[in-house]
Every structure is written in C-alpha cells, then in structure tokens.
Amino acid sequence: xxxxxxxxxxxxxxxxxxxxxxxxxxxxxxxxxxxxxxxxxxxxxxxxxxxxxxxxxxxxxxxxxxxxxxxxxxxxxxxxxxxxxxxxxxxxxxxxxxxxxxxxxxxxxxxxxxxxxxxxxxxxxxxxxxxxxxxxxxxxxxxxxxxxxxxxxxxxxxxxxxxxxxxxxxxxxxxxxxxxxxxxxxxxxxxxxxxxxxxxxxxxxxxxxxxxxxxxxxxxxxxxxxxxxxxxxxxxxxxxxxxxxxxxxxxxxxxxxxxxxxxxxxxxxxxxxxxxxxxxxxxxxxxxxxxxxxxxxxxxxxxxxxxxxxxxxxxxxxxxxxxxxxxxxxxxxxxxxxxxxxxxxxxxxxxxxxxxxxxxxxxxxxxxxxxxxxxxxxxxxxxxxxxxxxxxxxxxxxxxxxxxxxxxxxxx
Ligand SMILES: C[S@@+](CC[C@H](N)C(=O)[O-])C[C@H]1O[C@@H](n2cnc3c(N)ncnc32)[C@H](O)[C@@H]1O
Numbered sequence: 060x061x062x063x064x065x066x067x068x069x070x071x072x073x074x075x076x077x078x079x080x081x082x083x084x085x086x087x088x089x090x091x092x093x094x095x096x097x098x099x100x101x102x103x104x105x106x107x108x109x110x111x112x113x114x115x116x117x118x119x120x121x122x123x124x125x126x127x128x129x130x131x132x133x134x135x136x137x138x139x140x141x142x143x144x145x146x147x148x149x150x151x152x153x154x155x156x157x158x159x160x161x162x163x164x165x166x167x168x169x170x171x172x173x174x175x176x177x178x179x180x181x182x183x184x185x186x187x188x189x190x191x192x193x194x195x196x197x198x199x200x201x202x203x204x205x206x207x208x209x210x211x212x213x214x215x216x217x218x219x220x221x222x223x224x225x226x227x228x229x230x231x232x233x234x235x236x237x238x239x240x241x242x243x244x245x246x247x248x249x250x251x252x253x254x255x256x257x258x259x260x261x262x263x264x265x266x267x268x269x270x271x272x273x274x275x276x277x278x279x280x281x282x283x284x285x286x287x288x289x290x291x292x293x294x295x296x297x298x299x300x301x302x303x304x305x306x307x308x309x310x311x312x313x314x315x316x317x318x319x320x321x322x323x324x325x326x327x328x329x330x331x332x333x334x335x336x337x338x339x340x341x342x343x344x345x346x347x348x349x350x351x352x353x354x355x356x357x358x359x360x361x362x363x364x365x366x367x368x369x370x371x372x373x374x375x376x377x378x379x380x381x382x383x384x385x386x387x388x389x390x391x392x393x394x395x396x397x398x399x400x401x402x403x404x405x406x407x408x409x410x411x412x413x414x415x416x417x418x419x420x421x422x423x424x425x426x427x428x429x430x431x432x433x434x435x436x437x438x439x440x441x442x443x444x445x446x447x448x449x450x451x452x453x454x455x456x457x458x459x460x461x462x463x464x465x466x467x468x469x470x471x
Pocket of ligand 1: 097098099101124125126128129145146147150287288290306307309318335338339
C-alpha cells in the first residue's frame with residue numbers, strides 16, 4: 060500500500076486502507092455544505108457514517124476545531140446535540156449559516172430589497188490596509204453599497220446568510236487567485252459585475268439551503284462558539300460527550316493551510332477580527348521539551364532538528380499545543396465514549412510526520428484505547444495540490460494524498 064500506514068503499522072492490523080471511504084468522485088461538500096468553500100473540509104459522508112456508528116440520537120457530539128461546520132450539519136440532521144468551537148470568525152459564521160434553515164420566500168424578498176437599494180445607497184467604503192491592492196475602486200464602491208444594505212437587515216439569521224454570500228463574492232471579485240488559500244495576486248480579473256455575482260451566489264445558496272432543509276430536519280439547535288480550544292473557557296460538563304469528532308489543523312499555519320489568511324479579506328470587509336492564524340495551534344516555536352507523551356514524535360524531531368532546528372521547534376509546538384487541548388477536553392468525554400481524529404501526515408524537510416500515530420500515543424497516555432485507524436484517499440477534500448513545507452517562497456511539494464481516521468475510546 061502506498062501510504063504511511065505501511066511504514067508505521069506496528070499495532071497488529073489496526074490500520075485499514077478502506078477504499079469504501081474514498082467515496083469515488085463524490086464531492087466533499089454536498090448539499091448545504093456547498094455554501095461557502097473552506098479549506099480542508101470534512102467529507103460529509105465520512106462524518107455521517109462516523110456519527111451513526113459511534114453515538115446515538117440525543118447524544119452529544121463535540122468538534123473542538125469545527126471549521127465550516129460539516130460535523131455540525133451532520134449532527135443536527137441526525138438528531139445529535141452538537142457543540143463546536145473555532146477561532147476563525149468566518150468559520151463560525153459559515154457553520155451557523157449552514158445550520159440555520161430560513162424560508163426561501165423571505166430570503167428571495169430580502170435579495171430583491173438589496174438589489175433595489177443598491178442603486179440608491181451611498182457607498183461608505185472601509186479603510187483597511189491594502190484594500191486598493193486587492194480591489195479596484197469600482198469593486199470597493201459596489202461591495203460597500205451591498206454591505207450597507209446587509210447591515211440594515213434587522214433579523215440576525217438573514218443578515219448572517221447574506222454576509223456569507225457576500226464573503227463568497229468578495230473573494231471572487233478580488234485580485235486574488237481564486238483557487239489559492241493564501242493571498243496571491245492574480246493576473247486576469249473576474250469578469251462578472253459585483254452585484255450580478257452577489258445575486259447569482261445568493262440564488263445558489265438560497266437553493267442549497269431550501270433543498271437541503273426540505274429533506275432534512277434539525278432536531279436540536281447546535282451550540283456553535285467562537286472559542287480558542289487551547290486557551291478559552293470550555294463550558295462543558297464532565298462525562299457528557301459521546302463522540303468527539305474533529306479534524307485539527309495539519310500543522311502551523313505558516314507552512315500548512317492558513318485558515319486566517321484564506322478568510323482575511325472577507326473578515327476585513329465584515330469588520331471582524333482577522334488574526335486567527337496568530338492564535339492557531341503551534342503558532343509560536345517553543346524549545347523541545349519532554350512534555351508530549353509520544354516516542355514517535357521525538358524520533359521524528361531528532362531527524363528534522365538535524366536539518367533545521369527552528370522548523371523542529373515549530374513542529375514540536377504544534378503537537379505540544381494539540382496535547383494541551385486533549386488534556387483539557389478528555390474529561391468531557393463519557394467513559395466508553397469515542398474520539399475520532401481525522402488527520403493528514405504532512406512532510407517537513409523531507410520527513411513525513413506520522414500525526415496519526417502521534418495522536419494515538421497522546422490519547423493512550425490519557426486513558427484511551429486505540430480501536431482502529433482507517434485510511435482514505437484525500438481526493439475529494441478541498442486542499443491545495445502543492446504547499447510550501449520548507450517555508451521558502453516558491454519552493455513547493457505535493458501535499459498529502461491520504462487522510463487517517465483515528466478512532467480511540469475513553470477507558471473506564
Ligand atoms: C482542518 S480545519 C477544520 C475543517 C472542518 N473539519 C470542516 O469541515 O470545515 C481546522 C480548524 O481548526 C481551527 N483552529 C486552529 N486552532 C484552533 C484553536 N486553538 N481553537 C479552535 N479552533 C482552532 C482553524 O481555524 C480551522 O478552522
């Protein structure tokens with residue numbers, strides 16, 4: 060098998076390459092999860108299967124790195140009670156929009172009002188740094204007219220829906236390359252007029268929301284919070300969560316997916332904080348110490364540090380932070396409850412980091428048993444095809460091909 064499981068399968072056949080989880084060709088974000096792209100989104104079918112398998116109707120599901128909320132959507136429509144955290148305000152907005160059904164007629168009427176007001180509203184452009192680098196003057200005027208109309212909507216749910224639709228439009232009409240997560244200037248401008256594209260995006264999202272919630276009903280409203288899992292106050296009762304399912308960041312935001320950078324222009328337009336990359340796991344390098352119970356991690360660090368000490372400190376800091384989060388959360392999981400980590404094993408300085416194995420070692424050290432690790436092709440997940448593992452501008456390498464679904468159980 061051409062994946063890291065071959066190298067690291069020292070656990071007696073608990074690693075399974077499961078081709079049925081590749082979901083041959085089906086997009087990661089179907090239905091309501093197609094509203095607003097987000098980097099490294101869960102595959103909704105994977106999450107659905109895991110929820111069905113590891114918790115019952117009425118049970119609590121927790122996702123401490125929730126992103127755009129695929130786990131929130133799936134939990135809600137499967138009758139589970141959901142709690143989710145993220146540090147990125149755009150992720151929180153997307154997750155709330157995807158889990159808030161709103162009548163189609165109300166949204167269509169509001170869209171008509173925004174379109175009508177567009178020609179009368181006096182633009183009041185924001186003045187964030189570099190606005191003129193990323194947007195032409197014409198785009199700035201048009202976007203600021205739309206945002207003024209959206210701000211005047213009284214209903215919070217409807218206002219949030221149109222903010223997310225505007226966010227999709229902002230990215231598309233900006234001077235950034237459409238398929239890059241980081242902000243890279245593009246050569247060819249977008250051909251659509253701003254209000255026209257906003258209207259097209261609105262119709263698309265209204266249809267996605269309406270089609271989805273005609274077939275699926277939300278039983279318990281989700282609890283979605285802008286919270287830093289590492290440093291924030293986690294208000295969850297001990298022994299209450301049946302399933303923790305999450306896909307943490309792949310590593311520090313400088314050399315992996317920069318969620319904050321992906322979201323920055325939208326957040327600046329929406330007047331929300333845009334510094335989440337500075338709060339993400341592993342954002343500051345720290346001296347390597349004995350604080351992470353993973354022999355595999357120290358073996359890998361000894362290789363990376365010989366080539367680049369600073370990089371190895373970044374790598375260590377990421378796993379150190381992740382372990383602090385796990386220690387903080389583990390008491391919230393029921394005895395016998397499950398913990399599912401969906402992770403990718405990235406490469407740093409030519410050495411693959413077996414995050415799946417490191418997660419197992421960390422979880423075992425805090426009273427969990429490894430049940431299994433399933434391996435799927437990452438093909439349908441929205442990921443850049445190249446990244447910059449050396450952190451040198453222009454130097455790129457292919458990103459991960461597989462993802463690892465690590466399942467553990469909290470012991471009694
Ligand atoms: C791989 S993404 C999750 C994607 C998600 N599974 C989805 O379907 O969209 C990881 C998320 O972790 C968030 N994150 C990073 N550090 C965090 C922290 N300390 N607390 C909470 N969220 C954090 C990032 O903002 C990002 O949205």
